[in-house]
Amino acid sequence: MVIRRVLLDAFGTVFSPRExxxxxxxxxxxxxGLHVEEDAVKNGFKRGTFPFKQWAQSHPLYGKLSSPPLEAEEWWSNVIxxxxxxxGVATSAFxxxxxxxxxxxxxxxxxxxxxxxxxDCVPFLRALHGLPSPAGTHRRFPAPGIASNTDPAVSKILHSLGVLAGQTDPPDAGIRAEEIWTTWAIEEDxxxxxxxQEVLRRMRQTSGEADLQAEEVLVVGDELVSDYETPRRAGFRTLLLRRDLAGGEHARASYDDETDGxxxxxxxxxxxxxxxxxxxENGSTV
Structure with missing residues (x-):
């Protein structure tokens, strides 16, 4: 089957921390005015995976399922x-x-x-838009959707970075706000x-293509399990993004698949x- 739609991971795929x-x-x-050593914060941040996991377990989905629900900002503030x-920052100072x-x-x-x-993000959006639609239901290949393991803030990030529909050149090459799907919204990891499966159901609705099949959707991301193996088990086509980021571990969500072999x-x-x-893949169709 031809590829009709693309889904991108967000963190590590579209954007990454500046530092x-x-x-x-x-x-x-x-x-x-806090006197902190960078190495201490780095070590604390590594240990900070524990409070992140702790908060994720005790207050799932960034506090959405807490009673009463927490705002995402409050949830993250506690992790910070x-x-x-x-x-090692003293309570009296902090x-x-x-x-x-x-x-x-x-x-x-x-x-x-x-x-x-x-x-490569903006050139990718333009190049994808330049492909004719293989399904014939669009004049050009549709902009990619986003599948992100995060809270609603990802929409703010993408807007701030100027890659939503109406912000790009051409305008319809940008990501449509209604096609940003998060684990917070879907309530599944x-x-x-x-x-x-739920993303596919919603994509059929937003695209108006009720016949869209999982094998006609290509998922691209940088995490082996979340972006490659699991969507593949759900029937999607998948590609693992392995950018050459020597010394730039902060710019990738995970290196686990490479460090483990x-x-x-x-x-x-x-x-x-x-x-x-x-x-x-689409051959003469595109």
Missing amino acids: PVFQQYTNAARSL ADTFRYA EPVRAQLCRSLVRRFWGKEGYELHW KKDVRFW LAQVDSVVTLLDVVEWIRR
Whole structure:
């Protein structure tokens, strides 16, 4: 079957932190007068995977399922506070600036202050838009959708980075706001096939293509389980994005599949390679 639609992961695929997150945490803390060592924050941030997991378990979906529900900003603020606590920052020094620091960091990571687009994202959107639609239901190949393991802030990030429909050139090459699907909204994890089944159901609605099949949708992302193996089990076509980011671990969501032994997967190095892959797969149709 030909590829009719594309779904992209967000973090590590479309955008990544401008600098390692622990550096941004350190700079934000110092700007408010906290005396913190970068290495301590880095170590605290690594240990901070524990408070993240703890909060994810005790308050799933960024607090959406808590009773009463938490706002995502409050959820993240608690993770941030625990990270600094693990970094050894004394409570007496932290509490006076806690609210301001947590608010500034949450909002930093809501947009281009904390994140930047990967160089190939905009050229990819334009190149994908330049393909004719293989299904004949669109004048051009539709813009990609987003499948993200996060909260609604991903829409703010994408808007801040200028890649939503109406912000790009041409305007309809950008990502449509109604085609940004998150685990927060769907209430399933990307490692669960039910997430992908629900995304397909919603994509059929937003695209007006009730006959769209999973094998006609290509999923591209940088995490082996979430973006490659699980959607493939749900019937989707998948490509693992393996950018060459030597020394740039902060720009990838995961290196697990490579550190544990290089997995034998269908992969690409850039998003532009995805366009060429679609050309080859669709053959003379495109």
